[in-house]
Structure formats: structure tokens, C-alpha cells
Amino acid sequence: MSVIEQAQRARVAAARLAVASRKEKDAALRALADALEARAAEVLAANAQDVAAGRAAGMSDALVDRLSLTEARIRGMAGGLRQVAGLPDPVGEVLRGYTLPNGLELRQIRVPMGVVGIVYEARPNVTADAAGLCLKSGNAVLLRGSGTAAHSNAAIVAVLREALAASGLPADAVQLVDASTRESVKELMRARGLVDVLIPRGGAGLIRSVVEESSVPVIETGIGNCHVYVDAAADLPTALAILLNAKTHRPSVCNAAESVLVHADVADEFLALALPALRDAGVTVHGDARTVRAGQAVGVPVEEANDDDYAAEYLSLDLSAAVVESLDAAVAHIGRYGSGHTEAIVTGSQAAAREFVARVDAAAVMVNASTRFTDGEEFGFGAEIGISTQKLHARGPMGLPELTSSKYVVTGDGQIRL
Template sequence: MTQRSAGMSVSEQARRARDAAGELAVATRTAKDAALHAMADALVARTPEILTANEADLAAGREAGLSAAVLDRLALDAGRVAGIADALRQMAALPDPVGEVVRGSTLPNGLELRQIRVPFGVVGIIYEARPNVTVDAAGICLKSGNAALLRGSSSAAHSNAALVAVLRDAVAGAGLPADAVQLLDATSRDSVKELMRARGLVDVLIPRGGASLIRTVVEESTVPVIETGVGNCHVYVDAAADVAKAVAVTLNAKTQRLSTCNTAESLLVHAAVADAFLPPALAAFAQAGVTVHGDDRVAAFSAAVVPATDEDFATEYLSADISVAVVDSLDAAVAHIRRYGTGHTEAILTDSAAAAREFVARVDAAAVMVNASTRFTDGGEFGFGAEIGISTQKLHARGPMGLPELTSTKYVVTGDGHLRG
């Protein structure tokens, strides 16, 4: 079941995916869950060949001078493979979104109207380094009845090929079409281009990665896109904030993990609370090794503050840096967020119910946090059980995307020879 993708065009792979999707759409939950368990078992059983392939990627990566952090994200071992397999078993335990009746009624003329969840069909996913995404994406797509076209990065090409070969064997062994999971040629830039132009064959494209990848896909794709990921997330410390809690939440939002899209990148402090909040906050950042890029009013509190440029406020650092500004009102904070925010996660820290209500109503983002860390915007934290990414667009899905977000709907209308008058 190893697929020689190098010998097949993307549109041929997409056509095979389309056929597989036709079968997956009518597969029962029982059949899909059995396939997920078979995939998990096969990954564990065939760990040695996966690790051999992974070693080839790591060797190539070391030769190419990839950083230790990137190599670590790329690396697999038996424990990591077992963890990836466990994630598939957990997906099997989740409810099947397909077939859910979203709404239904009997119309005045007796027609029975039902809107039911159906799979998209073929989902294309373009992603970077981590091999676990290959398995996660294949599993989430299969559980939601979709065929997956996976386009990973060339640095993980051997690992991804080994993983997909194992998954395809397992899917076929469980009686579902192997072409439900296909890997596109990661060595060719054309495969991304062809995928973006496969309208009619591919139903939705989900780019996961850096800002430039996402921008390219959004601008060039004729296949509908769900935009994910870029998070220039703000924490706004309101005049009525509890200072001790605000310092703790701000530090958590910035430093609990530096490289995720829900990490806080910018801090706005109401002038009325700046004297009380900024000294302990700046001390906490200094201790945590975070560089503060601040405006003049922030710089007045510490010599360690680096002057912030306009670009700083627009930057998703993904590093131990944060931009900080003092604002004179909640309105000014909202205006700043409207200007620089990316619509991911924005937080207000306040004890004022009125301020919280105003901030929630006026800030336009996938998630708005009140007295909680921005880091909570996450499918796992939200209890979704599985996540294919975090949408920062407004169409279809917004915020963490679980299984229901990988479905469309279909109206089924049942009559008895009904005519329109």
C-alpha cells in the first residue's frame, strides 16, 4: 500500500481521494473506529521501520544544519510513536459528527425537513515539520468521514512516507479504502500549486504553518481555504484589574509556551493601573528572561525596556519577547487590538463586569478571554478531544476546530409527491 506519489499527479491522487471519500461518507462509525484502532495498532507494531525512516530525516536535517529545536520536533522514538497511536484511540472514543441532525422540523405543508452533518469529502492539509501531524490529520479526517491529502514538509518526507504507508495498510486491512489517506510529494513545490487549483476535486484546504505559507494559500487557492494559526494575541490589563492575578495570568500567557499561536505577544496596560501593575510585571518578565519592547510610558518603569516600534506591535514573536503599551482607556485598548490583532485570542483582566462586557462585545476575535490566560484557546483545553488547527477566519469555523468543524451539512426533505404551488 506504499504509494509512489512521485509517479502520480496531484489531480490523479485527488481523484482517488474523491472515490475513497464516496465510500467513507457512508461508512458507519463502527467501521471508522475499527480503522482508527487498526491504525494505532499498526503504528506500534511497525515502530522499527518508522524510526528507521525518521533517522534518515534526522540525518539529512543535521547535514542541512537544522536547529536543535527543529530536529527535536522532527524526532520520533518508541514513546512518541506510542503517544501518536494513543491519540488515534482517543479519536475512536469521540462521537461521530456525521449524521448528526443539526436542525429539523415539519413544514406547514407536511414536508419533513432535516439538516444533517455530512463529511466535506476531500480535505487537503499543508503543514510543516512535525510527523505527528501526519497521523493526527489522517485520523481526524477519517473519523469525520473525509479523505485526506497530506502535504508535509520535505524535512519530514521519509518519516511521513513510512507513517502513511503504515496507515494505508491498516485502513485497507480494516475494510476501508487505502486512498482515504494519501501523501503528496513533499519535494515538489508544484504539488502545493496543483492542490490549490484542484477545485471540484478537493473540498477544503487547511494550511497549518507560518504566516507566509498561509498568505500564499489564501491568495492563490481556488479551493476554499480555512485559514489557521497566526496569533498576535493581546492581554489587556484593565483599570479594575486585580494586580496579583493580572501579573500571574500575563506571565502564563507569555511564557507557559513560547512558540504557540495562542501565546500572548502584546500587553496593554490601562494608565490607571500602570504604577501598580508594571513594576511587578516587568520584574516577572525579567526573571523569566522575556525581553520587553515598550513604549515611552513603559520605558519609564525600567531601564531594561527596549523601545517598541510599530512593527513590534504587529509582530507575532513566537519567542521570549513581548510588546507593551500603556493605554488611556478600554476604548484605546480595543482600537489598538483592532489595528494590530490577528483575530485569534484577546484577553481582558478586570474585576469590572461592565468593562468585561464591553471588551467581549467590541473585540472581534475567535476567542475572548476574561480573567484567563490566552493559552486556553485550544481544542484539548476546550474539551473537543481532537483538533485540526485553530481557525482565525470567520467563515465556517472560528477558533479551535474539532470533528464537527470538518463537516458540512445537507438538507434532506421528505414528502409524498409534494408539489410547489
């Protein structure tokens, strides 16, 4: 089946979903979750094929981690679907409403977008997350994963489609687009009028390609070059705990910290604590001259950093570091190298926190907290569709409301415009 034929079938399914009740959608989501857990063994067997092929092809450890499924991760996927089932249904929510002077009653209500296309790399958990969020928000979804996860995605979608059909909703609400050639992505990007929005999730190259080449509207999800700024007024043990969590909790994801900036007034003391702790956690630090000297003072090797290091989304146990003279310098550094994803400040000064929050241009700003909290589930949205770094329609973790549009419903009793 061509992508266009799949999109046409998705539009039929979307029309059914648009009028599905919350009860129907929630029952289907719980059935999807149950089916994933019941058939975890076949999903894991399919995933093992992808992981083995990835390792044989020299895939990096970070990408293997993104690709790999475990029983715990499948339970997490199922748990995400159940969590979404428990969230309020955005469809039909009244965004605003009032009566005009001429007696017309005006309401702006949330409605599904229709057909959503997701283009993503490596992470098969996205398959279930995206399907669940699109189902709850009344949208059909076309899933175009990467060839590296082809077996995993096929197994997951087969489970989801069978569970959907058994629940009385159209199986074509969730379809997997062929990942064996790049032509399928091009077809998806050209399916304007059939696909209502495309959401790319992956590396900078994938996102740039979809944004620049698509005739279908795109919600841009960006890479995560996230910073932790240790202010002069920071509690240093707290700053160290936040930095270690932000960098090492799961380094292969987009909300992991990739750079630390340290105010010059506390640099010697903080780096004397942080560099040995980072080394013990397996982190390689790429630093400026002062960070290199601080490493020499405590016997920790620090690689000399360049512009590429400060611009990098490592997705590994690597961290760039720089000493800055002021909060102004920290904001300027972030403005130059940041990706607009998540930035964090550790400080005991409310004035510094307010200034940092006001001046840093990012989808999420953390004050005395780890960058790892920028996540739809952590924010209480359920499994997210992605983290948007654009400024139109959706920004930050995208949950159910971000997968809807709106329409105006105007009710009168015979008014005509004079």
C-alpha cells in the first residue's frame, strides 16, 4: 500500500475517531495497554533482532539504548497508555465562550487535527506513545519509524491494530509506514490535504530535512543542547546533585544536560567537587582553560573544548564545561550554543533566578531542578508526542491539547448581518 493510500484510509478512520466518546477511547487505550503486556514476548523478540542488527552495524551505545526494549520499558509503555486513558479528553473543551451584543452565542472548542504523521528515529517506545496520544485526542496516526527499529515497530503496531479492532474502533487509526526507503518519508511530506500535520522526532538532520522539505505543516521538535548554570549564589552540593542527575541519569535522551556553566566566583570550589564526581560517574569533561586547570589541580583529566563541543548534543557521557564571569555571560553562552530546549539555573538568589528565567529563550527553564524533568509524563501530561522547540501553537512537552486544533461554533436564533 502506498503512503497516499494509507493516508486516505487514515482520513476515514479519523472521521470515526472525531466522534468517538471518551468512554470508547479510554476503553480502547486500556485494551492496547493490556495487549502490549500480554504479548510482550513477541515484541521483545522482534526488538532483539533490531538490537542485534544495530550492534553488528556499529550503532553507538546511545542509539542502542534508545532502540532497546525491556520488560520494564514495555510495562512503562503500557502504563503510559493507561495514564493517557485517565486524563481529561481535550476534544470538545471550550476554550472561550460568550454572547455577542447581537445575541449570537460564540464558543471556541477543541477538535482533533485529523491525520497526524510522526517521523522518528530508533525509539520504538514512541510507537505506542504516539498511537495512544493520537487516539485520545481523536486523531489517526501514520507512524514512520526508522529502518533500524523496523521489526520492533511492526510488532508493536500489529498488537495495537488488533486491540483497536477488537475494541470497536478502526484499526486504520494506527498505521505503520514502510521504513525501508526514504521515498516513504517524501510521500508523507508531500501528502498535503491528506495529512494535517507532521511531527519529526530524532536528530538534527532528520528534523531539518522534514522542516525544510515538507509541504505538510510541521511542528518542529528540536535537539536538546541543555545547560546547567551554577550561579555565584548556588548551594554547591545541591548544584552537584542536579548536575550529576541531569548528565548521568539517562545521557542518551534530549533532556540530558550537555554543558555546565560555572560562575567564576565559585568555580574553583565547585569544580574541585564536580570534576572527581563526574569522572567517577564515567563522564568525560571537555572544558575551557580554567576548567582544564581545575582538573589538573585535582588530578582529573579534562579535554580542551572547542566550539563544536559547546554546540554538541552528545547523547553520551560527555559534558562541555566553561567558567563564566557573570549571569550575563552565562545567558550569552546559552544564546549562542543552546537549542531552545531546556536550561537550568542553580542559585539561592531569587533575583538571579528571575533574571535567568526572563532572559533565557527556551521551551523550559528549571530553577534548582534537573533538566531531566522536561518530559510530558513528569509534567503530568501522560506520554508525550515530543518536545517542541518552536514558538507557534505548541512549545515544550506536547501532550493532548497540543494535538488538537479548534473551531468556532456560533449559535443564533435567526440573526442576519446588516
